[in-house]
Amino acid sequence: MKRLPILSLSLLPALLSAMTISEVVQNTIQTHPQIKVKQESLNVSKQRLTQVQAGYLPSVDLSYSVGPEATKTPANAREEARMTRQEASATLTQNVFAGLNTVYSMKERKALILSAGKTVEESANSLALEATTAYLDVLKTRELYDIAKENVAVHDKYLKQIKEKVDAGIARNSDYEQTLSRYENARAAEYLAQQNYFIAVYSFERILPGVAPEELENPVIGAIPSDDIEGLVDIAMKNNPTIDVSQNDIKASKAAIGRAEAAYYPSADIVAKAYWNDSVHGVGYNTATNNNDLESEDSGYSGMLVINYNLFNGLYDSANKQANQHILLQQNSTLADAKLFIKANTKIAWVKYNMTKKQLVYIDKNIDASAKTVADYRQENELGRRSIIDLLNIELEYNNAKNRKVNANYDNLTAYYEILSHTGKMLEEMNVVIK
Numbered sequence: 001m002k003r004l005p006i007l008s009l010s011l012l013p014a015l016l017s018a019m020t021i022s023e024v025v026q027n028t029i030q031t032h033p034q035i036k037v038k039q040e041s042l043n044v045s046k047q048r049l050t051q052v053q054a055g056y057l058p059s060v061d062l063s064y065s066v067g068p069e070a071t072k073t074p075a076n077a078r079e080e081a082r083m084t085r086q087e088a089s090a091t092l093t094q095n096v097f098a099g100l101n102t103v104y105s106m107k108e109r110k111a112l113i114l115s116a117g118k119t120v121e122e123s124a125n126s127l128a129l130e131a132t133t134a135y136l137d138v139l140k141t142r143e144l145y146d147i148a149k150e151n152v153a154v155h156d157k158y159l160k161q162i163k164e165k166v167d168a169g170i171a172r173n174s175d176y177e178q179t180l181s182r183y184e185n186a187r188a189a190e191y192l193a194q195q196n197y198f199i200a201v202y203s204f205e206r207i208l209p210g211v212a213p214e215e216l217e218n219p220v221i222g223a224i225p226s227d228d229i230e231g232l233v234d235i236a237m238k239n240n241p242t243i244d245v246s247q248n249d250i251k252a253s254k255a256a257i258g259r260a261e262a263a264y265y266p267s268a269d270i271v272a273k274a275y276w277n278d279s280v281h282g283v284g285y286n287t288a289t290n291n292n293d294l295e296s297e298d299s300g301y302s303g304m305l306v307i308n309y310n311l312f313n314g315l316y317d318s319a320n321k322q323a324n325q326h327i328l329l330q331q332n333s334t335l336a337d338a339k340l341f342i343k344a345n346t347k348i349a350w351v352k353y354n355m356t357k358k359q360l361v362y363i364d365k366n367i368d369a370s371a372k373t374v375a376d377y378r379q380e381n382e383l384g385r386r387s388i389i390d391l392l393n394i395e396l397e398y399n400n401a402k403n404r405k406v407n408a409n410y411d412n413l414t415a416y417y418e419i420l421s422h423t424g425k426m427l428e429e430m431n432v433v434i435k
Contacts, residue, residue, distance in 0.1 A: 021135050021430070022430040025128045025432050028127060028208050029127060032207070035123055035434070041116050042116040042119070046113055049110065052102065052108075055105065058093060058094040059092070059093045060093075063088065064087070064088045065085075065087040066085070068082065069279065083279040086279065089273060089274065089276070090273070092271070094270045096269065097265075098268075099263065100259075104255045104258035105259050107251070108252045108259060111249070111252035112248070112249075114244075115248035118241045121241040121244075121427075121434065122242050125241055129426065133417070134200070134207045135204065135216065136410050136413055137203065138201055138216065139216055139218065140406060140409075140410040141199075142197050142200075144193050145190075147193075147399065147406065148190040148194075149193075151186045152186045152190050154186075155182055155392070156183060158179055178389060182392055221412070223429075224353075225420070229347055232350055232422075233346050235424070236343065236423045236424065239423055242338050243339065246331065246334050249331045249334070250332060256327065257321065259324075260324050263313070263320070266309035269306045269308075270306075271306050272302070272303045274299075274301040275299060276297065276298075277297065277299065346419065349418035352418075353416055353418075356408045356411045360412065363404050366401045367401045367405060373397075377390060
């Protein structure tokens with residue numbers, strides 16, 4: 001029977017390289033586009049703060065206009081005058097009151113910067129768990145693939161033995177057919193295990209392009225942040241970056257409501273202006289001749305306190321305030337949902353971690369007992385007390401026990417890293433730095 005030409009295992013060592021799980025997480029966070037996106041969002045938030053800070057500083061405007069003008073005015077007896085008109089001015093505007101708009105805008109932007117910063121951490125924490133899961137999946141599927149290959153080898157050995165006995169006329173053909181059926185099933189399981197392994201390898205490459213480890217160090221479970229479920233939930237509520245993101249979003253929404261209320265107050269600006277005009281409307285005054293001089297200049301300056309008070313804005317301000325209030329309610333609900341999600345998943349991870357640890361104790365005993373039984377059955381088969389079908393039955397039990405151990409072991413490891421992720425301790429435990 002030919003094997004499917006999916007990917008030759010002999011080529012994998014050339015494609016893969018060994019890395020520890022901490023190195024994988026560190027390299028993933030340094031290079032993955034998700035982190036870059038969040039970091040740029042943080043940079044945008046910082047620049048938005050600078051924009052808002054401009055409200056505390058004066059605005060300076062220079063203006064100059066020049067062009068031909070033809071005009072008739074009483075000053076020139078309604079006769080058309082043609083001239084080159086020029087206007088120049090310099091204006092300084094300093095806001096002194098804007099209904100606390102700038103104050104609340106500053107609060108909003110600072111809260112959004114904190115939120116964006118925590119979003120980077122949140123994304124890194126999430127990506128670390130994703131990378132860890134992919135890493136463990138490569139290890140697990142490879143072990144399961146190795147077990148599947150061993151199982152095929154065992155079935156192949158027994159199939160040859162029973163074929164020899166059938167040909168010698170000392171075994172039934174039905175036993176051969178049953179053994180062949182189990183052999184074919186073992187081969188199918190091998191291909192499935194091979195498929196799962198390749199999928200895990202390629203999925204890992206998506207997390208960290210160019211690095212798909214074949215020889216990986218099996219991670220060692222470290223310390224759990226707390227010895228009881230209540231302590232873990234409490235740590236998660238305090239340290240999980242998703243909680244911090246929602247809390248800062250709520251602060252920003254509250255500041256946005258204050259900013260929206262600024263529209264109900266008058267604004268006050270100090271405006272200082274200097275101007276110079278030449279040939280404006282064909283009117284000027286020459287004090288030397290006491291006559292109209294179409295080419296004369298006029299200039300001046302002023303300093304005023306300008307107060308503006310909008311009385312009606314088409315219900316825009318009211319709708320804007322209500323919209324921000326609804327955003328606040330939305331953010332409160334988001335925080336409540338995040339807490340429920342993190343609390344539940346922390347508990348689930350804790351239960352899975354403890355239960356798989358207990359399972360492994362009994363699975364190990366099951367494997368030891370099955371291995372001894374296999375050895376006994378082989379001896380009994382040599383003495384003619386056990387059939388090959390009996391041997392295949394106990395080999396199947398032994399094979400299933402080994403598969404259960406692999407699955408339980410990696411479920412235990414996955415649960416450990418899930419606990420670290422939900423409690424916000426994963427990056428700290430791995431000594432991973434967000435650069």
